Amino acid sequence: MKRITVPFVFVVLAIVGWHYSQLSLSFITNEVLIRFIRDGILVLALIIPIKAGMGLNFAITIGAIAAQIGWLFVLDIQMKGFAGIISAAAFGCGLSIILGWLIGKVLNRVKGKEMVTTMIMGFIGTSVYQFIFLVGYGTFIPSHNKEIILSRGAGVRSMVDLHEYRNIIDKYWMLQIGSLEIPLFMILVVISFSILIYYILNTRIGCHIKAVGQNSGKAELLGINIDPVRIKAVIISTVTACLGQIVYLQNIGMMNVYTGHLNSDIFSIAALLAGGATVKNASVYNALIGIILFHFLFIVSPQAGQNLFRNAALGEYFRTFIAYGTIVFALMANIRTIKS
Amino acid sequence: MLTRKGFTLPQIIISVFIAMMFIAAFYLHIPINIILNDVMVRLVMNGVLVLSLVPIMNAGIGINFGLPVAVMAGLLGMCVAVNFRFNGLAGFFIALGFSIPFSVLFGTVYSYGLNRVKGREEIASAFIGFSVVSAMNIFWATAPFSNPVMLWPIGGKGMRPTITLEPFFAKTLNRIFAIHIGECIIPAGMILLFVVLCLLLSIFFKTKIGKAITALGENEIYAVINGISVGKTRACAIILSTILGGFGIIVYAQSYGFIELYDAPLLVAFPAAASILIGGAIIKSNRILQAIVGTLLFQTIYILSSPIANELLLPESAEILRMFIANAVILYALTTQRPMTR
Numbered sequence: 001m002k003r004i005t006v007p008f009v010f011v012v013l014a015i016v017g018w019h020y021s022q023l024s025l026s027f028i029t030n031e032v033l034i035r036f037i038r039d040g041i042l043v044l045a046l047i048i049p050i051k052a053g054m055g056l057n058f059a060i061t062i063g064a065i066a067a068q069i070g071w072l073f074v075l076d077i078q079m080k081g082f083a084g085i086i087s088a089a090a091f092g093c094g095l096s097i098i099l100g101w102l103i104g105k106v107l108n109r110v111k112g113k114e115m116v117t118t119m120i121m122g123f124i125g126t127s128v129y130q131f132i133f134l135v136g137y138g139t140f141i142p143s144h145n146k147e148i149i150l151s152r153g154a155g156v157r158s159m160v161d162l163h164e165y166r167n168i169i170d171k172y173w174m175l176q177i178g179s180l181e182i183p184l185f186m187i188l189v190v191i192s193f194s195i196l197i198y199y200i201l202n203t204r205i206g207c208h209i210k211a212v213g214q215n216s217g218k219a220e221l222l223g224i225n226i227d228p229v230r231i232k233a234v235i236i237s238t239v240t241a242c243l244g245q246i247v248y249l250q251n252i253g254m255m256n257v258y259t260g261h262l263n264s265d266i267f268s269i270a271a272l273l274a275g276g277a278t279v280k281n282a283s284v285y286n287a288l289i290g291i292i293l294f295h296f297l298f299i300v301s302p303q304a305g306q307n308l309f310r311n312a313a314l315g316e317y318f319r320t321f322i323a324y325g326t327i328v329f330a331l332m333a334n335i336r337t338i339k340s
Numbered sequence: 341m342l343t344r345k346g347f348t349l350p351q352i353i354i355s356v357f358i359a360m361m362f363i364a365a366f367y368l369h370i371p372i373n374i375i376l377n378d379v380m381v382r383l384v385m386n387g388v389l390v391l392s393l394v395p396i397m398n399a400g401i402g403i404n405f406g407l408p409v410a411v412m413a414g415l416l417g418m419c420v421a422v423n424f425r426f427n428g429l430a431g432f433f434i435a436l437g438f439s440i441p442f443s444v445l446f447g448t449v450y451s452y453g454l455n456r457v458k459g460r461e462e463i464a465s466a467f468i469g470f471s472v473v474s475a476m477n478i479f480w481a482t483a484p485f486s487n488p489v490m491l492w493p494i495g496g497k498g499m500r501p502t503i504t505l506e507p508f509f510a511k512t513l514n515r516i517f518a519i520h521i522g523e524c525i526i527p528a529g530m531i532l533l534f535v536v537l538c539l540l541l542s543i544f545f546k547t548k549i550g551k552a553i554t555a556l557g558e559n560e561i562y563a564v565i566n567g568i569s570v571g572k573t574r575a576c577a578i579i580l581s582t583i584l585g586g587f588g589i590i591v592y593a594q595s596y597g598f599i600e601l602y603d604a605p606l607l608v609a610f611p612a613a614a615s616i617l618i619g620g621a622i623i624k625s626n627r628i629l630q631a632i633v634g635t636l637l638f639q640t641i642y643i644l645s646s647p648i649a650n651e652l653l654l655p656e657s658a659e660i661l662r663m664f665i666a667n668a669v670i671l672y673a674l675t676t677q678r679p680m681t682r
Contacts, residue, residue: 055463109675115463116405120671123610127664135657154654309482311498317477324471331464332456 005333006326007276010293013322014300021303026179028299035295037170037183038251040190042244042268043287044197045237050282051201052233053213055115056269056327059103059234061122063241064261065129066095070246071255072133072156076145080164085250092242099125100238104231115279122265130258156257166253189247193240194284200236209233213280244268270294270323273330297322350621350672354637361644368651373524375643381514382639383632384530385595388537389588389608390615390631392581397616398545398627399577400557401454403670406465407609408473409450410585413442415476418590418599419499422508423485429516431509432594439586446472447582451575466609473606480601503599510597530595537587542628544580553577614638614666617673641665 018028042060049057070092074084103121110117137143138154148160172185200206208229211219216226245264249255272282274297275290298319305315365375389407396404417439426434450468457464480499485491490503504510516529544550552573556563564570589608593599616627619634642662649658 106671106675112459113462113674113677115460116466117671117674119463119466120667120674123667124664124671127660127667131657131660131664134660135654311481314478314481317474317481321471321474321478324467324474328453328464328467328471331460331467332453 003276003278006274006329007289007293010274010297014293014296017297017300017304020307021300022307023300023303028296030179030181031299032292032295033182033187034251035298036291037186037190038248039244039268039271039295040287040291041193041247042241042264043271043291044190044193044284045240045244046268046272047197047277047282047284047287048200048209048233048240049114049237050277050279051206051213052209052230053216053280054107054118054230054233055279056330057118057234057237058115058265058269059118059121059125060237060241060244060268061261061265062099062103062125063096063238064245064248064264065125066099066238067092067242067245067249068255068257068261069095069129070242071162071249072137072148072160072257075148075160075162076143078145082168085165085168085246089243089246092246093239096238096242097235100235101231103238104234107234108227108230119265126262133257158256158258160255160257162249162253162255165250168250169247170251186247191288193243194288197240198284205229205232266323266327267294270326273326277330278333279330294323348621350618354618354622358637358640358644361641361648364648365644368648370644370647370651373522375640377525378643379636379640380531381527381595382643383636384527384534385592386588386612386615386639387534387632387635388591389585389612390635391537391541391628392584392588393612393616394541394627394631395553395577395580395584398557399553399574400560401465401574401577402462403609403613403617403673404465404581405462405609405613406450406454406469406472407585407612408469408605409446410443410582411589411605411608412472412476413446413582414439414586414589415593415599415601415605416442417586418593419483419485419490419503422490422503422505422599423487425487425508427508429509429512432512432590435509435590435594436587439590440583443583443586444579447579448575450582451578454578455571455574469609470606473603477602499601501600501602501604503601505594505597505599509594511595513591513594530591533591537584538628538632541584542626549573549576610670611638611642611662611666614669617669620673621669638666 042064045060045063046057049055067088070088070090073091074088079087103118106121107114107117132141134155136154137156138149143149148156150157169189170183170186173183175182175184201210208219208224209232211222211224212226212229219229220226241264245261248264249260271290271294272287273290274294275286275288277283277286277290301319301322302312302315305318306312308314365372389411392407392410393404396402417437418435420438421431421435453468454461454465482497483499485499488496489507490499492498492500513530513533514527517527517532519526519528545554552563552568553576555566556568556570556573556577560570563573589605615634615638616631617634618637619630619632620627622633622637623630645658645661646655649655649661
């Protein structure tokens with residue numbers, strides 16, 4: 001019963017919002033599909049740390065940072081087309097493995113306080129990343145591309161163009177049904193990532209992760225070495241988040257170098273929770289349902305705010321509130337179930 | 341923590357860092373009296389906000405990342421005072437007075453929230469803070485205030501993101517009793533208010549309820565055996581924190597000269613938390629002293645970093661560096677804290 005409370009609230013809000021927004025269903029479906037392929041993999045990145053008992057992983061921002069560094073690397077050496085996307089992903093994933101290992105190491109020192117630590121680490125990652133590319137690029141990192149460097153000779157521009165790569169993979173197998181555009185290939189990519197996460201959770205390492213998450217004391221008695229399992233869970237999450245941000249940015253086609261990654265954690269987590277996940281348990285279904293519900297509400301609320309109160313900003317404040325509020329609700333609801 | 345000849349690692353790092361900044365400031369010919377001046381003003385400006393973290397920390401709830409809740413109460417009180425056009429020093433104290441009922445209300449609701457998430461207050465408080473900021477955004481956009489200085493000039497509905505306090509009580513506290521010694525100005529009025537607040541807080545911790553809060557923070561089981569009601573005592577600490585936080589933002593705004601609404605207070609808790617944690621790394625005993633020393637050190641870093649970054653022609657790096665220091669201090673504190681005894 002409790003598991004469907006949050007999705008139910010989202011369904012009600014989405015229907016009410018849709019009614020007042022007066023947007024056509026085909027427009028909303030198109031938008032939801034775009035956001036489904038854009039944000040899907042980022043949301044899926046959250047599942048494994050939850051299963052490992054580490055709660056919501058706010059450090060997926062660091063995976064997103066790794067992806068942006070990957071893109072900047074590709075832009076710097078000016079590699080074009082599909083090869084560029086693959087190299088950005090490869091570079092980002094390599095970086096994510098190292099960063100994920102570091103995050104895991106720190107998280108093993110703060111058992112019981114993982115969530116707040118991941119949030120702070122996300123902020124630290126942001127500072128370091130901003131510092132490196134604002135100060136270091138062009139000074140101690142040699143620059144090869146005059147297009148992306150600031151005119152003063154140090155620092156990347158705050159907005160870089162990924163037009164070269166925009167929608168390269170989204171355009172495969174694009175189905176047109178009336179006014180609906182269905183990017184079939186990317187939907188399959190997101191779904192295959194879901195299957196991959198589902199599969200990982202049923203392999204040997206996945207069973208270890210679930211055992212650690214359910215009862216770390218018993219898992220230790222069974223002879224599972226807990227700390228490495230937790231580190232692996234974080235590494236998988238960070239790499240998935242990196243791939244998610246690569247897909248996100250190639251869909252959008254431009255990159256806010258210093259701020260593009262900032263809300264990836266909040267909105268992904270809110271989407272996952274909207275699908276009925278809790279701090280203790282999450283599944284692939286929660287992620288897939290959650291993305292659709294959350295983004296449905298996200299699309300209709302500014303227009304609904306405009307029509308109801310003559311103020312589109314209200315709708316935007318409302319959806320930010322919904323994102324934060326969902327997280328607060330999940331944190332509170334879950335603790336009570338532990339007590340009882 | 342590493343101990344070598346009585347110094348801990350954070351003490352050494354912080355002293356070396358500040359010494360390096362002073363040497364850099366000296367070589368770059370940044371006038372020292374202006375820096376001293378700014379340090380005194382900013383100590384009080386941010387000190388009350390940092391002080392507001394003390395009761396919650398003493399109650400064993402941890403770092404209060406939900407400081408925006410208190411800030412919202414303070415902003416509401418201040419907006420009411422500005423709406424009725426109170427000005428001068430009296431206006432400032434009236435704003436403090438108006439903030440108290442809002443703080444008590446917000447603090448009570450906030451304490452219900454935090455009492456439900458025992459054991460994970462830090463992350464919950466952070467998100468309660470964020471969600472209150474976004475909920476209040478909706479309020480600011482529709483607020484029923486009537487003073488045209490506060491509203492958008494076109495349409496006359498919804499608050500402006502920044503409201504100037506110049507016609508009301510901007511810098512009244514900074515100016516009162518200010519002592520001029522050469523080029524250096526000592527804002528004695530501000531320091532007096534800060535000292536009074538610190539003294540009141542330390543007297544509070546000598547009373548029965550204050551001692552109960554400290555006992556709860558030191559050992560919850562022992563406190564329960566001694567007949568202390570956990571929920572009520574925690575609520576007291578949280579409400580007191582909220583009142584102080586409300587005062588904090590009013591002191592900050594009058595010194596800054598502007599009320600900043602909407603998303604401006606979103607990350608207010610992190611520099612404040614870092615300040616008290618730096619203090620905690622230097623002094624072990626008294627939390628109020630930790631808040632004062634920590635704010636002093638953090639604000640010194642804050643003030644020195646801007647001119648140094650400007651001299652090095654990288655002005656943006658100062659803000660990034662500050663955020664990095666704040667969060668690094670918080671992370672260090674999280675990783676070295678003793679595990680909660682529950």
